[in-house]
Amino acid sequence: MFLTRLVYTSSVTDNFSPNDIENILEIARKNNQANNVTGMLCFNRKFFLQCLEGSRSKVNETYHSILNDNRHQRIIMLDYKEISARNFSEWSMGYMPESSLTSPVNIKFSGTPEFNPYEMSGESAHLMMLALKETIPSI
Ligand SMILES: Cc1cc2nc3c(=O)[nH]c(=O)nc-3n(C[C@H](O)[C@H](O)[C@H](O)COP(=O)(O)O)c2cc1C
Numbered sequence: 001m002f003l004t005r006l007v008y009t010s011s012v013t014d015n016f017s018p019n020d021i022e023n024i025l026e027i028a029r030k031n032n033q034a035n036n037v038t039g040m041l042c043f044n045r046k047f048f049l050q051c052l053e054g055s056r057s058k059v060n061e062t063y064h065s066i067l068n069d070n071r072h073q074r075i076i077m078l079d080y081k082e083i084s085a086r087n088f089s090e091w092s093m094g095y096m097p098e099s100s101l102t103s104p105v106n107i108k109f110s111g112t113p114e115f116n117p118y119e120m121s122g123e124s125a126h127l128m129m130l131a132l133k134e135t136i137p138s139i
Pocket of ligand 1 (some may be wrong): 024027031041048050052066067069071093
């Protein structure tokens with residue numbers, strides 16, 4: 001089973017209500033644990049940035065369900081590659097809220113201090129998530 005990483009960004013739709021983030025994380029963690037998928041989700045109430053890692057088939061299966069979710073739109077794949085090891089193996093889905101997406105982090109990995117993954121390369125988006133992971137005490 002090849003290990004694969006997929007990174008995408010998307011935007012909330014009118015179908016999204018603020019409480020949905022709890023629901024998304026609960027379902028994501030339950031399904032991902034069952035599928036041995038791990039990763040991180042960043043969200044600033046406007047844009048999502050998510051990294052999924054796991055077997056190629058499970059990452060694709062998960063991405064296909066995510067694509068059909070009407071709570072977000074403009075879903076753009078930023079990065080997709082085979083990897084030799086996971087970066088988020090401890091997290092069925094780690095979460096970075098808006099308060100973690102600070103100007104210094106954004107300016108380091110993009111052209112502006114605002115969080116806007118549409119303006120980021122796949123590599124920058126991935127590196128930013130790795131940097132954010134380091135801000136969390138180990139679990
Ligand atoms: C931004 C976003 C991220 C999501 N991430 C995941 C995920 O990592 N894993 C997952 O199974 N579902 C995720 N979902 C939910 C799926 O779109 C879908 O609702 C879910 O897989 C359906 O699961 P169910 O068939 O068990 O109800 C996400 C949804 C959104 C909007």
